[in-house]
Amino acid sequence: MFQTRHVALLAVALSPLYSHGETASNALVRATAAVEAAAPRAQADSTRPIFHITAPSQWINDPNGPIFYQGFYHLFYQLHPFSDASGPKYWGHVRSRDLAKWEHLPIALAPSGEAGETEVWSGCCTLNGLGQPMIFYTSIGPDKPAFDHADQWAAIGTDDLVHWQKSPANPALSDATNDGTKIYDWRDPFVFHDGNKTFLVLGGSLNESKGGQAVVNIYEAENAGLTKWKYRGVLFQLPDADARTSECPNFFKLGDEWVLFVSPYGKVQYFVGDFDATTCRFHPRTRGVLDYGPNFYAPNTMLVPDGRRLVWGWVNGFPGGRGWNGCLSVPRLLSFSRDGQLRQNPAPQLEKLRGKETGWNNVILDSTAATFPLPATNTLEIAMEIDLQTASRVSFSIPNGGNNSQVTLSYDGLELQVMDVKAPLTLPKGDRKLKLRIFLDRSVLEVFANETVCVTKTIAPLEPGVSLAIRAEGGQARAKQIQAWPMKTIW
Numbered sequence: 001m002f003q004t005r006h007v008a009l010l011a012v013a014l015s016p017l018y019s020h021g022e023t024a025s026n027a028l029v030r031a032t033a034a035v036e037a038a039a040p041r042a043q044a045d046s047t048r049p050i051f052h053i054t055a056p057s058q059w060i061n062d063p064n065g066p067i068f069y070q071g072f073y074h075l076f077y078q079l080h081p082f083s084d085a086s087g088p089k090y091w092g093h094v095r096s097r098d099l100a101k102w103e104h105l106p107i108a109l110a111p112s113g114e115a116g117e118t119e120v121w122s123g124c125c126t127l128n129g130l131g132q133p134m135i136f137y138t139s140i141g142p143d144k145p146a147f148d149h150a151d152q153w154a155a156i157g158t159d160d161l162v163h164w165q166k167s168p169a170n171p172a173l174s175d176a177t178n179d180g181t182k183i184y185d186w187r188d189p190f191v192f193h194d195g196n197k198t199f200l201v202l203g204g205s206l207n208e209s210k211g212g213q214a215v216v217n218i219y220e221a222e223n224a225g226l227t228k229w230k231y232r233g234v235l236f237q238l239p240d241a242d243a244r245t246s247e248c249p250n251f252f253k254l255g256d257e258w259v260l261f262v263s264p265y266g267k268v269q270y271f272v273g274d275f276d277a278t279t280c281r282f283h284p285r286t287r288g289v290l291d292y293g294p295n296f297y298a299p300n301t302m303l304v305p306d307g308r309r310l311v312w313g314w315v316n317g318f319p320g321g322r323g324w325n326g327c328l329s330v331p332r333l334l335s336f337s338r339d340g341q342l343r344q345n346p347a348p349q350l351e352k353l354r355g356k357e358t359g360w361n362n363v364i365l366d367s368t369a370a371t372f373p374l375p376a377t378n379t380l381e382i383a384m385e386i387d388l389q390t391a392s393r394v395s396f397s398i399p400n401g402g403n404n405s406q407v408t409l410s411y412d413g414l415e416l417q418v419m420d421v422k423a424p425l426t427l428p429k430g431d432r433k434l435k436l437r438i439f440l441d442r443s444v445l446e447v448f449a450n451e452t453v454c455v456t457k458t459i460a461p462l463e464p465g466v467s468l469a470i471r472a473e474g475g476q477a478r479a480k481q482i483q484a485w486p487m488k489t490i491w
Ligand code: FRU
Pocket: 061, 062, 078, 089, 121, 122, 123, 138, 187, 188, 247, 248, 297, 298
């Protein structure tokens, strides 16, 4: 569906990042041509992930507007179509029938220069009460700087979610909506429902100097078309004094609990507790970190037809100059463990991407490294169940293409270490089991440990044909099962 537009291709070399007053439809044509022109180079790059969502080329950041609609999983994402570095943002678009195979769709949103907009920032996609697909996003322009004067805009979509028109009622929300409360870095709308009410949350800070007072603000819809919103105040203020803001809030019910995700310019935090829809206040009881890696940010969630919820994050930290930059994490299925911890599992549909299994059972591990030859590729999934038994630590290593570098993991019963990243991971009393799912997708490493601790990191790709080495220190451990699969592309 990503058609070539030869005429526009010619214009790309000459085109500025945005031109003053340009209509959204012109901007779309230029952006499409720029992405197509960069695609051959990006797609030939041997470090580019194949089973994590990327744009056909160029820079991407946050996943936007995940929605399951009319038989398809749709995902949008922040796209800078004119280079593989960050710049003015558009919305790219992909969809899938089964969460395993994906297709690129035309760029969904471009800035409406004629209306003073130069960037289309993050947001959500929902159906309004009239049955229309609607995107809410943060609108940026020369007169609408992100720090202190952004608006929230809406667009109405066709039923296939391919074509979008900016709402004539824009701005959907503006400073005036906030009843005199000045909110800085006010952005990233996320719509949710409770009973027959529709709410929207937005991140921001009440403090101009950017210290503390990071808040999630809540609004209630006043009409079915979702064009009128009432400010209901601060849903929640982040307790951390150093939290500068609360980007990309997601607020949703999971089982009997309410969960809030926020991206505070640092590791993504989650809070779990109760929501009082009358007072519009959130009372969290527990909190945690969604991913301990340095390269996971701005996650966004999707409610799927069976009532479950998936999350994707933005994987960042790639070197520039390759015609592409950034991808999304694998889809993660959210639930709670029996002891109330937030659980994240790779969506089961990813198993469709597995090739032929290589496996080992019941291997005793000690201080001599046991080696397991991996499928000869650098796009892999490795699943392991290790019983630590009497060992004080179990360590794993896989050589990769860096200078004598390796992908390393270790666990001592208290802390998981993935290369230089440390994450607390405790075990129930009497339990010594470590369950790992490790995804290696060329330059992306995504680790799931005991279904509760995730670490995402960019790496140098493996050299195909390497072995996994495992050793146990201070005693003996047992690898109950080790499985490895080559992973196929999602495209
Ligand atoms: C998070 C973020 C959002 C913003 C978008 C702009 O990474 O800063 O707050 O809407 O990226 O691309």
